[in-house]
Structure formats: structure tokens, C-alpha cells
Amino acid sequence: MKLIIFAFFLSLLCIACEIAEPNPDAYPMHDPDPSKFYPNQTILDTIFAITIAFDNEGTAWIGTLNQGLVKYGLTQTKIFDSINSPIMNTAIWDIEVDSKNNVWIGTNGLVKYDGEDFTLYNTSNSKIPEDIVWSIAIDSNDDVWVASSRHREGGIARFDGNGFEVYTPDNSPLPANGAHCIAIDRKDNIWVAITEYVNSTYLVKISGKSWTVFDSIDFERELYWVRNIDINSQGQVFGVIDYSLSSAWFNTPHVFSFDGVETEVMEFDNLPRGFRTIMIDHNDNLWCTYDIGFAYYNGDEWVRTDTEIQGKNSIFTIEQSRDGNIWIGKGEGIEIRSGSY
Secondary structure, three states, X not given: OHHHHHHHHHHHHOOOOOOOOOOHHHXXXXXXXXXXXXXXXXXXXXOOEEEEEEOOOOOEEEEEOOOOEEEEOOOOEEEEOOOOOOOOOOOOOEEEEOOOOXXXXXXXXXXXXXXXXXXXXXXXXXXXXXXXXXXXXXXXXXXXXXXXXXXXXXXXXXXXXXXXXXXXXXXOOXXXXXXXXXXXXXXXXXXXXEEEEOOEEEEEEEEOOEEEEEOHHHHOOXXXXXXXXXXXOXXXXXXXXXXXXXXXXXXXXXXXXXXXXXXXXXXXXXXXXXXXXXXXXXXXXXXXXEOOEEEEEOOOOEEEEEOXXXXXXXXEEEEEOOOOOEEEEEOOEEEEEEXXX
């Protein structure tokens, strides 16, 4: 896991110095339909956005690489960092909002913001497994589930508002420590993606007190390294496969789906190193980001959009706002696109 994390940090910190013209022949996919994709505006062009979430009032909360937490609304933009909050100038990996509009931030620990005050939970004041939170998901009871792990340390935890219940391989069916992504389906099942080392990936489904562990035998294939997962309205788990450490990523699957029984994979021609993140929109369409762009799948075909400039213009996250617009987080700000999807 250390190697993958190191590779990911390099992809964030190594900013390209030259502008390269895109080669359309190198990436054969369908051309974008202008009626579906058109730029609306670019905002916050001085921030390095790596995660985005929206609260119940439509306000955007943006996690940056090392510039703190950004609150962006129609009338106000505010930054919370080490000066005015317990949020250090380090990466914010994930943000989620509960039904009471509390904002939960995954960074060096778990941070809660209730609109007035911040509360930091770390290993010095709580039972959270590690001082890093990669992923957050919130169930129907507003219990907060976190992936909090390092190499062969940590696992997942559930916070019920009073304390943490921690799950590791030592005290639960969790097959390995390396939990890095959590998602929750509409039936309140918890899904955890775990990759301890390359080609050793698990999905864990938690339904109340029942745990089910799925591995390469269930998938009928090895999944190199699962970076990120999301779940559609039918309960299918979709994930993106990261090949950052591989020298042979051509003709390999980049997206997989799993319904608890069957696995399907999708491949792309000459996609550099695989996808970074996946997001399923309000209509169950798939959106995936990669180094130099994003791809959109409507159930019939993929539409690929490459950025014109690599480096700081690389895309690191993609989310859909409550009004249906697509927010694309880049190394230099956020691009908002509107249209019909």
C-alpha cells in the first residue's frame, strides 16, 4: 500500500511544465456531443481540488491538496485551514454531509463541522484506527463509516456520535487492513474496497451483523488495484482499477461492476494507467476521471473528454450537484458543466 500511496502523491505533486497537444488518434473513443457537454464556468482557479461534496442547502464543500477546506456558496466563499480550524494544510481525501447538515472531513483524522464548531477525532482522543481517513460514508442512522488504514495497520470504523467501533482483521471478518474506500447502498449495506497489495483485492459487504467477503474467486479474475467504488440505484457496485504501479496496462479492464454474484469488466484503448475515481449520477450514468480528462457512460456508449493541458489541469475528482450540474475538480480550480445526461 505504501507504494501505491507514494505513486498517488507523485501524481498529485509532479506538475507538468510543458503544454502538450493532445493526440486524438491515441485515444479512440466517441467524440463528445456538444448538446450534452458544454462548459458553464470555471471557479476557484487557484485551488487544487481533490474532493467535492454538497450539503443539504446546495453549498459546495471542496477538499484541497494542501490549502484547507473551501466552502463555496452563492454569496460566500470561505476557507478553513490551520489558522481558523483544526484542519491542517494537508490533503483532504473525502467529504460527506449527513442529514443534519454536519460536514464530515477525511484528512489526518476525522473532522466534523456543525456550522459553528469543528471537532477533530484522531488517535490521541478517540479509538479511530489511524490518523488518516481515506473515505467516508454515512448510513441512514447518520452513523459515520470511515476507511482508516495504513500499510498492514488499521481498518474501518463506525462512529455513532458517541464513540468509534473499530473493525480490523484481528477482531472481525475484515480480510486485510488496507481499506481505502467505503460506499453504502440504498438498503443500508456497507461495502468496503480493500487492496492489500497488487492483484489482491476484496469487497466486503456488511449487512447488520452479517459480513460477506468477496475475492478473486468470486470475481473470477484478479483486480489489479481498486482505487475507488460507487453504487448505483440497483445496488450494483462499480469500481475503477488503478495501474499506477504497472508497466503493462494496455488491454486490461479499467472499470468493473459486481452485483454480489456476477462481475463484468470494461476495457478502453490506450487509457493511461487507468481511472482515478468513479461517480454515479442521479440517472445511474457513470463518470470516471483519469490523468488528462474524464469519461461518461450512459449505458450504451462512453464519451471521453481530454483536457488540453496536463499537469495542474489534470482532473482529480468529479461530482454532481443537487441541481444536476457536473463539477470537475482539477489542479487549477473547478469546472462546472451543465447539460442533459
